[in-house]
């Protein structure tokens with residue numbers, strides 16, 4: 077695994093998305109980037125995501141170190157896997173959502189966010205990443221990509237305070 081960008085199509089959306097995140101929060105997550113087929117590289121034992129059975133091959137996602145048991149111990153880093161590029165997956169919205177997973181892990185999986193939309197309700201981890209994305213979009217009122225994460229209600233106040241605090245602490 078390495079941190080080289082072999083497919084530069086991802087760069088504009090990542091740069092725009094990560095640029096929306098307050099620097100104190102951005103600095104909390106240290107992670108590796110992997111581009112390519114995650115199954116071929118041995119990152120996953122199975123192909124389907126837990127949430128909705130999309131293939132890891134074609135879905136950007138985050139691997140926790142404990143997920144990477146097919147890799148040498150020294151390579152078991154928190155990893156952002158960029159795969160399945162299209163206009164939506166390469167959007168700032170998806171970059172911010174995936175950063176939410178990196179932030180969640182980097183803060184010890186210590187905050188249980190309220191699921192504010194259907195996708196967020198699929199798991200504790202998706203609740204966190206979706207709440208983080210919603211919080212970023214509240215602060216940066218930009219157009220959303222057409223996607224399944226339509227805003228279906230406001231962010232829970234306790235989550236707003238939690239992310240506000242991370243941004244200054």
Ligand SMILES: [Zn+2]
Pocket residue numbers: 173177201202205
């Ligand atoms: Zn997610």
